[in-house]
Amino acid sequence: MKVGILGGTGPQGRGLGRRFAMAGHEVLLGSRDAARAQETAAGLAGAGRVTGVANADATDADVVVVAVPHEGHADLLTSLAGALEGKVVVDCVNPLGFDKQGPFPIEVADGSAAQEAQRILTGSTVVAAFHHVSAVLLDDPDVTDIPGDVLVLGEDREVVGRVIELAQSIPGARGVYAGRLRLARTVEAFTANLIAVNRRYKTHAGIAVTGLPAQDEA
Amino acid sequence: MKVGILGGTGPQGRGLGRRFAMAGHEVLLGSRDAARAQETAAGLAGAGRVTGVANADATDADVVVVAVPHEGHADLLTSLAGALEGKVVVDCVNPLGFDKQGPFPIEVADGSAAQEAQRILTGSTVVAAFHHVSAVLLDDPDVTDIPGDVLVLGEDREVVGRVIELAQSIPGARGVYAGRLRLARTVEAFTANLIAVNRRYKTHAGIAVTGLPAQDEA
Numbered sequence: 001m002k003v004g005i006l007g008g009t010g011p012q013g014r015g016l017g018r019r020f021a022m023a024g025h026e027v028l029l030g031s032r033d034a035a036r037a038q039e040t041a042a043g044l045a046g047a048g049r050v051t052g053v054a055n056a057d058a059t060d061a062d063v064v065v066v067a068v069p070h071e072g073h074a075d076l077l078t079s080l081a082g083a084l085e086g087k088v089v090v091d092c093v094n095p096l097g098f099d100k101q102g103p104f105p106i107e108v109a110d111g112s113a114a115q116e117a118q119r120i121l122t123g124s125t126v127v128a129a130f131h132h133v134s135a136v137l138l139d140d141p142d143v144t145d146i147p148g149d150v151l152v153l154g155e156d157r158e159v160v161g162r163v164i165e166l167a168q169s170i171p172g173a174r175g176v177y178a179g180r181l182r183l184a185r186t187v188e189a190f191t192a193n194l195i196a197v198n199r200r201y202k203t204h205a206g207i208a209v210t211g212l213p214a215q216d217e218a
Numbered sequence: 219m220k221v222g223i224l225g226g227t228g229p230q231g232r233g234l235g236r237r238f239a240m241a242g243h244e245v246l247l248g249s250r251d252a253a254r255a256q257e258t259a260a261g262l263a264g265a266g267r268v269t270g271v272a273n274a275d276a277t278d279a280d281v282v283v284v285a286v287p288h289e290g291h292a293d294l295l296t297s298l299a300g301a302l303e304g305k306v307v308v309d310c311v312n313p314l315g316f317d318k319q320g321p322f323p324i325e326v327a328d329g330s331a332a333q334e335a336q337r338i339l340t341g342s343t344v345v346a347a348f349h350h351v352s353a354v355l356l357d358d359p360d361v362t363d364i365p366g367d368v369l370v371l372g373e374d375r376e377v378v379g380r381v382i383e384l385a386q387s388i389p390g391a392r393g394v395y396a397g398r399l400r401l402a403r404t405v406e407a408f409t410a411n412l413i414a415v416n417r418r419y420k421t422h423a424g425i426a427v428t429g430l431p432a433q434d435e436a
Contacts, residue, residue, distance in 0.1 A: 104400060134429070148428040151411070179414030182322060186411055189404040193369070194427075196397030203429045209415055210366040210424040211352070 001166065004028040004061030006076060007068030008052070009040045012092060015138025016065060016130060017041075019146065021048030023169040030058025047141070059083040063090055063166060065130065070095040070106075070113055077120045085123035088159055090166075091184075092130035093117075094191040102196060105189030112185035114153065127154035127163045128184040131191055133173065134204035145172030148206025152177055153184045176209045219384065222246040222279030224294060225286030226270070227258045230310060233356025234283060234348060235259075237364065239266030241387040248276025265359070277301040281308055281384060283348065288313040288324075288331055295338045303341035306377055308384075309402075310348035311335075312409040320414060323407030330403035332371065345372035345381045346402040349409055351391065352422035363390030366424025370395055371402045394427045 003020045007013045008029030017029045017040075027050045031037035037052030044050040058064065059080055068076055070093050077084070093113035097106045110116040114128035129152040137143045150167035152175050154160040164175030178187060190207070197205040221238045225231045226247030235247045235258075245268045249255035255270030262268040276282065277298055286294055288311050295302070311331035315324045328334040332346035347370040355361045368385035370393050372378040382393030396405060408425070415423040 101398060101400070105404065137429075153411075176415065177418045178411045180319060182319070183407075183411050183414060186323065186404055186407040189401075190408060193371075193396045193401050193404055196401060197394065197427055197430075200395045201430050203431060205430065206428040208426045208428050209412075210426050211355075211421045212415075212419050212423065213421060 001063060002026045002028065002061040003166070004030060004058035004064040006030045006055045006058055006064060006066045006080070008058065009036050010067055010069070011135035011139065012130070013065070013067035014040055014044070015135040016067060016092075017050055018044050018047045018141070019138050019170045021050045023171070024048065025169065027051070028053050028058040028061050030055035056080060056083060059087065061087075063088045063163070065090045065092060066117060067092050069093075073113055074116055074120060077117055081121055081123070084121050087124050088162065089117060089121055089124045089126045090129050090163055091117045091126055092128070094131055094188045096192055102199065103192040105185070105192055108185070111182060112188050114181050114184035114188070118181060125154070125156050125159045126181065127152060127159055128181060128187060129153070129163050129167060129175070131187050132194055132206050134206055136204045146170050147172055147208075149174045149176045149208045151187050151207075153179050153181055153187060155181055176212065219281060220244045220246065220279040221384070222248060222276035222282040224248045224273045224276055224282060224284045224298070226276065227254050228285055228287070229353035229357065230348070231283070231285035232258055232262070233353040234285060234310075235268055236262050236265045236359070237356050237388045239268045241389070242266065243387065245269070246271050246276040246279050248273035274298060274301060277305065279305075281306045281381070283308045283310060284335060285310050287311075291331055292334055292338060295335055299339055299341070302339050305342050306380065307335060307339055307342045307344045308348065308381055309335045309344055309346050312349055312406045314410055320417065321410040323403070323410055326403070329400060330406050332399050332402035332406070336399060343372070343374050343377045344399065345370060345377055346399060346405060347371070347381050347385060347393070349405050350412055350424050352424060354422045364388050365390055367392045367394045367426045369405050369425075371397050371399055371405060373399055394430065
């Protein structure tokens with residue numbers, strides 16, 4: 001599969017790019033700054049096929065992952081709405097604020113970053129996924145298996161199934177359907193809880209769903 | 219430990235009452251209707267020491283679990299604020315609405331049910347926990363081990379530790395600190411995602427945190 005990543009030079013974008021490349025996908029690593037994307041892509045060359053490009057060129061893919069900070073999210077998607085038409089867009093943006101007590105979810109007028117993306121990208125199918133997999137683990141070439149589940153939320157069952165397959169192409173990861181897009185806010189916000197877990201237990205936590213039937217444990 | 223349960227005749231309250239009794243705790247199962255509480259308690263007699271009482275009498279315990287529907291939550295706590303003074307109050311209320319697309323989190327003016335409880339119970343220490351353990355599994359006497367983690371949120375580290383211990387007195391369950399009370403909304407709301415998981419996969423799902431250090435895996 002050809003996977004584009006908007007914001008591919010940030011920790012989550014670069015980590016996902018590494019894993020998708022390791023899984024044999026062709027990765028278009030996008031950035032506002034194409035030169036920086038090329039530099040990051042060069043650093044991932046050992047993982048597989050990764051090309052650094054401008055964000056606009058990273059839309060030339062089967063699936064486009066959005067991994068930018070929430071601040072620039074709406075503006076970037078608005079500028080790329082035409083290029084993303086007809087495509088599957090996977091949003092993994094976590095709208096969080098930070099103060100002296102740590103991270104907290106910030107309000108998004110559309111309910112969640114994923115719903116914001118779907119409102120802007122009227123011609124695309126937006127799915128929310130990859131919020132909780134640790135960027136540190138994703139980007140560590142010594143980590144062979146990514147622990148935990150990738151929660152996948154969306155309206156279109158077939159498209160959700162494709163994103164679950166993309167998640168499961170990453171060794172160790174399991175994709176689990178976790179509700180319609182209107183429940184994405186909770187999954188985005190839960191990243192703040194995981195950061196609290198990380199701080200308390202000095203780890204890189206993820207989450208797993210218990211009790212799934214065996215055929216979905218694959 | 220002596221554990222009181224407000225709303226002990228509902229599915230979550232009754233299930234938790236069963237597990238706490240199985241773990242050897244003395245359980246005061248409270249209800250608006252003391253006669254109904256006695257009836258439910260009689261049904262749990264095989265599990266251990268369970269007494270059915272009026273909600274007001276269930277406050278005479280070391281830890282008081284609040285397992286009522288969100289509709290009556292604020293009024294009940296307001297009426298019991300005096301009796302709950304100085305106590306540890308564990309809120310497991312999930313403020314959810316339901317429509318034809320399934321469950322969704324509803325807005326709570328205080329941010330979450332747990333924060334609402336803490337605002338009302340100025341003399342108590344409120345901790346949020348036990349939102350995600352399946353009431354069906356808790357209340358099934360044939361289930362010996364409860365899978366998954368109990369996420370525990372609160373401000374007071376010592377009290378959070380006590381509630382983690384209470385959670386871990388239930389065979390199979392692990393208590394995990396998951397942030398301050400201001401992050402409780404996400405944990406409450408995540409119950410809607412778990413219901414979506416249950417519907418899709420025909421199961422009783424829970425969640426587990428991955429990546430915790432071994433000493434916390436106990």
